[in-house]
Amino acid sequence: MGAVWGLVLGAGLFLVWTSWWIPERRAASRVEGWRARTQDRLVQAGAASVTPAALLGTSIGIGAVVFLLTSGMSGSPTIGLCFGVIAGRAPFALVIMRARARREAMRDVWPEVVDNLASGIRAGMSLPDALGQLGDRGPEQVRQAFIMFAQDYRTTGRFGDCLDALKGRLADPVADRIVEALRITREVGGTDVGRLLRTLSEFLREEARIRGELEARQSWTVNAARLAVAAPWVVLAFLSSQPDNAVAYNSAAGVTVLALGGGSTVIAYRLMVRVGRLPVEARVLR
Numbered sequence: 001m002g003a004v005w006g007l008v009l010g011a012g013l014f015l016v017w018t019s020w021w022i023p024e025r026r027a028a029s030r031v032e033g034w035r036a037r038t039q040d041r042l043v044q045a046g047a048a049s050v051t052p053a054a055l056l057g058t059s060i061g062i063g064a065v066v067f068l069l070t071s072g073m074s075g076s077p078t079i080g081l082c083f084g085v086i087a088g089r090a091p092f093a094l095v096i097m098r099a100r101a102r103r104e105a106m107r108d109v110w111p112e113v114v115d116n117l118a119s120g121i122r123a124g125m126s127l128p129d130a131l132g133q134l135g136d137r138g139p140e141q142v143r144q145a146f147i148m149f150a151q152d153y154r155t156t157g158r159f160g161d162c163l164d165a166l167k168g169r170l171a172d173p174v175a176d177r178i179v180e181a182l183r184i185t186r187e188v189g190g191t192d193v194g195r196l197l198r199t200l201s202e203f204l205r206e207e208a209r210i211r212g213e214l215e216a217r218q219s220w221t222v223n224a225a226r227l228a229v230a231a232p233w234v235v236l237a238f239l240s241s242q243p244d245n246a247v248a249y250n251s252a253a254g255v256t257v258l259a260l261g262g263g264s265t266v267i268a269y270r271l272m273v274r275v276g277r278l279p280v281e282a283r284v285l286r
Helices: 002-044 053-075 077-106 112-120 127-132 140-156 159-170 175-190 193-240 243-250 252-276
Strands: none
Touching: 002 053, 002 077, 002 159, 053 077, 053 193, 077 193, 077 243, 077 252, 112 127, 112 175, 112 193, 127 140, 127 159, 127 175, 140 159, 159 175, 175 193, 193 243, 193 252, 243 252
16 A cells, blocks of 8 residues: 555656646747747748847847837837837848748749759659759759759768758748658659659649739738738827827826737737738648
8 A cells, every 4th residue: 555655656746847847848849949930931031141049139139229219209218119119020020021922932933943853853864963953954043052952962972961951941841842752752762753743843833823813812901901000100100209299108098008009909910910811831841
């Protein structure tokens, strides 16, 4: 009986001990997930040399500068804090906007990449050579990545490691699928890679056509919603240019109005993004 109670006590102590560590693991996992997503967006935006930490530091610095300038000009730290938060979000918004624009442009590029790759394989080229020739004959947007792949392969001769580096440079789910299909073909062999690439090319073209039509139909709705979200803060910027108006926001009532307005803006924008969001393929084959 004493052994049973000893096991129960040990199990209880173990559960108490794990309760202190699991949240930290989850927090670390969330931080790593944020870092990976942000790095992918930076690569897609054409700023691969920028790290997520540098982007975060830039955002904090811009927000602090705008806070100090706005507070000094308006005489209201509350208004300065509001515009500091908005300005601090600007670098992330710029990266997201440029990454989205590049993804939209790449939708028309990937089918051509797949076609060129399939043509090289049909011509009897090896997989490394078929990938390397895209640096000379492929679309302009991806030539540099494939040139670097060819250089890496000539230097190391390690096909798998070079594919991993190529995926990191492209940071695109379509590229991940192409790379993994070629990796499997290289490792286990297969004669259907040409058919697979042709099927993938047709699928990508159809997906780009449908997605383009949907985005064209919803663009005016999304832009109108963004204008509606920005309008109150533009009005506040004009009001804060008058010291008498700005001082009113230093009171408890003014702080409450700005807090409620800021919360309403965030909630409305998030709802708008969620309702109007089209499915975006995630990178599951990193």
